[in-house]
Amino acid sequence: MLRVHFTAEDLLNVTFASEPLPLVELAMALIAWQRTDEQAVFGRWRGRVGRELPVRTRPLLDLLRPDGDNPQFVEPYSRTLEEGLAAVRDAAPGLDPGALPRIAARVPGSPSWVRALWGRDRQAWAQLDGAIRCAYEAVVAPHWPRIRQSFQADVAWRTRVLAAHGIKACLASTHPLAGWSGTAFEVAVAPAYEARLGGRGLVLTPSPFWTGRPLLAEGPEGPDGPAVLMYPALTPLPMVEQARARGALDALLGRTRAAVLQLLVEQRTTTELARDLDISLPSVSEHTRTLRAAGLITTERDGKAVLHCATGLGVDLLHQTG
CATH class of the missing domain: 1.10.10.10 (Winged helix-like DNA-binding domain superfamily/Winged helix DNA-binding domain)
Structure with a gap:
């Protein structure tokens, strides 16, 4: 179960993201492609992506696995592709060595490429840059207007819910199994994860690609800034x-x-x-x-x-x- 504890200050500091972000949506798209749920909506879309996705994107798929528990440096909160790629490159010196065994264990086949990435090998980082560019041009760029349409429609809808029924109803609408226990927001779906916002607040971000339970992540301002809750948009991309x-x-x-x-x-x-x-x-x-x-x-x-x-x-x- 996901459980997020709110203070009174947090409840007054819930906002919506202003726009979808290119590399975040790219990560969500590649994760959605690897998942097997929501076949009625995503089945044909997955088939089309599987036929169109270039081989050069393979390194990125090694990092982005279907459960969404992935290294955050490949999905930076940047407003353009070029800004995002620069943020990915800048993340190289700060990669957590403790995360390498977990990431390497999830890679299909040999993890040598991932180990080279963590070792700051220039060729490995160039390979990742090329994989991101290639995947973005194939999966996200042609559909960006529809991605924005889904994002904006969801924010418009939940803003109405927030105004008419309050923040608890707004958050509860993000997943069929979401609800509240006192001031704790809960989603009754494994795996277990518990967090306390501690007055930092929360930014809500719908994704037209994500199909699982809401994902809680550190926001662009780090541990002292608002956390980010990503959830499935009301209208997923294949239905836009x-x-x-x-x-x-x-x-x-x-x-x-x-x-x-x-x-x-x-x-x-x-x-x-x-x-x-x-x-x-x-x-x-x-x-x-x-x-x-x-x-x-x-x-x-x-x-x-x-x-x-x-x-x-x-x-x-x-x-x-x-």
């Missing part, structure tokens, strides 16, 4: 439509998911939604799962039927964006 949205709700949720929510002003079954929207049952299930995780709909069983209906929060959203 490339066509221009027709309205505020489409921009926030995506056209199909917005249509699902609009239909659920009245209770409907999964089968009825699939029929009315002319989409597959698995697609309906994926849309309703995400809407439910955001607190916009409820779902209950009635015999063999699965019934969905908009919550008060979902109806409020429809009124505000109509």
Whole structure:
């Protein structure tokens, strides 16, 4: 379980990141590609990335494993690719020798390249630079407008939740198993990790690639500055439509998911939604799962039927964006 303890000062100092960051999103994309969850959403995207990802990116994949527990120096909080690459190079003298055995043990095959990296071998660092550039151009750069769209839509939505229902509801909406125990934010998903913010505050950062539980990390100002909580964006990248949205709700949720929510002003079954929207049952299930995780709909069983209906929060959203 993830457990993050807030003080009163922390609860008053929760903010949103201002924009997505290129190398952070690159790391999340490569991690998402290696994961096996959320197949209904990411399955086809993973297949396409697997076909398009150049061999030169292999060194970066050695460092970025699917669980997200990775060396932070390869995902710096930099606003451009070039700034990020400079930050990666500047990290060489400060690499923690104690982390090397853990990283080396996770590398498929021989860890000699990683050991050379920790030994500040010039060729190894040039290899890493090339791998990052190559991966960025293949996986992130062509989709940057959609990445920003997903990021901005999520921040807009959770800002509404924060204003209407408070910080606890806002944070609880970041994962289906998230909740609160007193002033401790909890997500009931392994592995166990506990942290105390101690008045530093927290920056919330949605990622359209991340599919696991929220990740807590040290922020760009180090241990004395706000921590960063990265969580799955409301609309993951494969579901961000490339066509221009027709309205505020489409921009926030995506056209199909917005249509699902609009239909659920009245209770409907999964089968009825699939029929009315002319989409597959698995697609309906994926849309309703995400809407439910955001607190916009409820779902209950009635015999063999699965019934969905908009919550008060979902109806409020429809009124505000109509």
